[in-house]
Amino acid sequence: VGPPKPTPAGSETQQAGEDAAIQRIGRRVAEVFGAPTGSQRWVGDDAAVLETPEADLVMTVDSTVEGVHVSLDLMSLEDVGWRAMSRAMSDVAAMGSAPRFALVSVCLPPTCAVDELYEGLLDAAASYACPIVGGDLVAAPLLSLSIAIGAVTPDGEPVGRDGARPGDAIFVTGPLGAGAAGLRLLRADPVSPGGDPLVDAYRRPRAQLAAGWAARASGAAAMMDISDGLAIDLDRLVRASGVGFRLDDLPVAPGATLAEALGGGDDYQLLIVSGHPGAVVEGFASSGLPAPTPIGRCTADPEERQFRGAPVDRLGWEHGIR
Amino acid sequence: VGPPKPTPAGSETQQAGEDAAIQRIGRRVAEVFGAPTGSQRWVGDDAAVLETPEADLVMTVDSTVEGVHVSLDLMSLEDVGWRAMSRAMSDVAAMGSAPRFALVSVCLPPTCAVDELYEGLLDAAASYACPIVGGDLVAAPLLSLSIAIGAVTPDGEPVGRDGARPGDAIFVTGPLGAGAAGLRLLRADPVSPGGDPLVDAYRRPRAQLAAGWAARASGAAAMMDISDGLAIDLDRLVRASGVGFRLDDLPVAPGATLAEALGGGDDYQLLIVSGHPGAVVEGFASSGLPAPTPIGRCTADPEERQFRGAPVDRLGWEHGIR
Numbered sequence: 001v002g003p004p005k006p007t008p009a010g011s012e013t014q015q016a017g018e019d020a021a022i023q024r025i026g027r028r029v030a031e032v033f034g035a036p037t038g039s040q041r042w043v044g045d046d047a048a049v050l051e052t053p054e055a056d057l058v059m060t061v062d063s064t065v066e067g068v069h070v071s072l073d074l075m076s077l078e079d080v081g082w083r084a085m086s087r088a089m090s091d092v093a094a095m096g097s098a099p100r101f102a103l104v105s106v107c108l109p110p111t112c113a114v115d116e117l118y119e120g121l122l123d124a125a126a127s128y129a130c131p132i133v134g135g136d137l138v139a140a141p142l143l144s145l146s147i148a149i150g151a152v153t154p155d156g157e158p159v160g161r162d163g164a165r166p167g168d169a170i171f172v173t174g175p176l177g178a179g180a181a182g183l184r185l186l187r188a189d190p191v192s193p194g195g196d197p198l199v200d201a202y203r204r205p206r207a208q209l210a211a212g213w214a215a216r217a218s219g220a221a222a223m224m225d226i227s228d229g230l231a232i233d234l235d236r237l238v239r240a241s242g243v244g245f246r247l248d249d250l251p252v253a254p255g256a257t258l259a260e261a262l263g264g265g266d267d268y269q270l271l272i273v274s275g276h277p278g279a280v281v282e283g284f285a286s287s288g289l290p291a292p293t294p295i296g297r298c299t300a301d302p303e304e305r306q307f308r309g310a311p312v313d314r315l316g317w318e319h320g321i322r
Numbered sequence: 323v324g325p326p327k328p329t330p331a332g333s334e335t336q337q338a339g340e341d342a343a344i345q346r347i348g349r350r351v352a353e354v355f356g357a358p359t360g361s362q363r364w365v366g367d368d369a370a371v372l373e374t375p376e377a378d379l380v381m382t383v384d385s386t387v388e389g390v391h392v393s394l395d396l397m398s399l400e401d402v403g404w405r406a407m408s409r410a411m412s413d414v415a416a417m418g419s420a421p422r423f424a425l426v427s428v429c430l431p432p433t434c435a436v437d438e439l440y441e442g443l444l445d446a447a448a449s450y451a452c453p454i455v456g457g458d459l460v461a462a463p464l465l466s467l468s469i470a471i472g473a474v475t476p477d478g479e480p481v482g483r484d485g486a487r488p489g490d491a492i493f494v495t496g497p498l499g500a501g502a503a504g505l506r507l508l509r510a511d512p513v514s515p516g517g518d519p520l521v522d523a524y525r526r527p528r529a530q531l532a533a534g535w536a537a538r539a540s541g542a543a544a545m546m547d548i549s550d551g552l553a554i555d556l557d558r559l560v561r562a563s564g565v566g567f568r569l570d571d572l573p574v575a576p577g578a579t580l581a582e583a584l585g586g587g588d589d590y591q592l593l594i595v596s597g598h599p600g601a602v603v604e605g606f607a608s609s610g611l612p613a614p615t616p617i618g619r620c621t622a623d624p625e626e627r628q629f630r631g632a633p634v635d636r637l638g639w640e641h642g643i644r
Binding site: 018021022024025028029032033036040042043045047048050057059060061062063065067068069100101103104105107110114115118119122125126131132133134135136137138139140141142144146148150319320 | 340343344346347350351354355358362364365367369370372379381382383384385387389390391422423425426427429432436437440441444447448453454455456457458459460461462463464466468470472641642
């Protein structure tokens with residue numbers, strides 16, 4: 001087991017994979033508890049959207065596991081903490097919501113110092129202005145962290161994956177492939193001291209909270225973070241929306257390859273879909289954010305997956321789950 | 323690594339242990355984010371108590387790890403799911419709150435079927451009337467689950483660990499030692515088909531939500547669930563409250579030993595402390611619950627730990643964390 005490599009996750013592997021398992025779980029949850037009412041979203045989006053008598057909340061829980069998402073051969077425990085917090089926070093960004101509190105459950109082998117890990121967790125949480133309010137500590141043979149984040153969406157509705165319509169413009173919030181390229185460099189030279197922007201992108205990703213907020217406020221129809229790879233994550237978004245896509249451009253991070261940009265994952269940029277692309281561009285400008293890059297459009301054919309006129313494989317990371 | 327054994331967790335191991343690590347984390351959180359305001363509770367109780375502009379919430383996250391909290395040699399994947407959900411729910415019970423939603427992050431090895439695990443999770447969640455609204459799936463070398471639960475406390479304040487005063491009565495909600503005795507029986511005969519009440523107590527514990535609710539409503543001063551062992555958990559409660567304790571009785575589950583009742587853990591009964599013991603007894607009766615058992619009193623000497631006139635060791639389970 002090592003850090004994730006880009007692997008094709010074709011439809012033939014669907015029934016054995018993470019996505020199929022999540023669909024089955026969603027069906028069983030609906031059988032046991034009924035479908036969520038109103039504007040709630042339960043299983044199957046970046047985060048759950050809840051309406052309780054007390055409050056509307058956006059909740060996510062996200063795990064980071066040594067040997068799967070992180071490798072202590074390639075980064076410090078502080079980096080692991082930062083990265084785990086940013087990965088979870090990215091799910092909140094993808095809803096266009098604002099984080100309010102985080103809880104951290106840590107499984108720690110005897111070789112790891114909890115304080116070092118927490119320094120990275122706290123640095124990241126502070127940079128997102130989100131307090132760590134509780135959690136759990138377990139002595140375990142394998143390092144892993146599960147982070148639950150509670151968020152709110154004042155003056156609006158969280159943005160799901162299923163709102164894209166044919167003709168809508170597709171944006172990404174920044175160049176892609178940096179995370180995967182950084183991992184490639186780290187594997188060649190594991191003791192890299194940092195300072196290289198690609199290595200830093202891999203070790204210390206940043207959740208795009210301000211961009212998600214600006215996109216939601218400017219009327220984005222669908223949104224998702226790119227954690228597993230553009231091709232597989234965009235496939236998930238258009239599948240949830242019942243549309244297809246044609247891409248004509250892709251901002252590749254300097255030093256990354258096109259394959260890394262398409263299927264590398266670990267970028268934590270956002271995919272934004274909107275029927276009013278001008279409003280999105282204006283919203284980013286008025287928030288002082290770098291303009292998002294238009295990369296293509298949604299199409300009416302739900303089977304269509306095109307990049308520069310050619311079919312695009314479902315490249316990216318999907319967990320093997322049975 | 324095997325399922326937990328009762329191990330003495332004396333004060334000499336404090337600095338290397340879970341409790342000391344949690345204290346250090348609490349101090350660092352306060353340095354970075356400030357102390358929580360109002361009636362909020364962050365790090366250090368069974369669950370976090372939050373006041374956001376939108377709602378007051380009780381949040382917990384709890385991990386269950388193969389080889390630490392559960393063993394697939396001794397129980398089915400369905401049992402693991404049930405047990406993990408009940409362990410997390412027990413933290414909500416210990417605040418006197420009512421669960422509203424659960425999120426489940428699962429790390430799953432290729433040998434385990436996610437659907438089987440989810441059947442146990444869903445059974446338990448349905449029995450607690452708490453929908454599973456989201457989560458995360460990761461293919462990983464070691465089976466583990468982290469469950470986040472959001473809860474509310476209408477018409478009242480959640481009950482923490484730190485409200486016990488000298489002279490207050492101490493109750494437990496049921497007989498102790500059943501979980502540890504069940505584990506002992508399972509180790510002797512791992513293929514036990516179930517049906518034995520002790521084995522069932524270990525494989526399928528129940529969170530005491532109704533009892534926690536009744537105790538809070540009848541004015542309990544402090545509360546905590548017994549997951550690691552009566553002696554260590556009561557030590558944590560009186561330490562948080564700045565009092566001592568003298569126990570004169572202990573309800574031992576039929577078939578369990580006194581040592582299992584004192585330090586076995588895995589019981590998920592509640593410790594209830596109250597300055598108005600009659601009100602607690604009446605509250606349980608009017609809720610149709612079995613009467614809680616008075617086991618002793620809190621004392622003014624914060625160093626005192628007595629059982630039937632003799633000092634009692636801090637028996638129970640504490641994770642070794644550095």
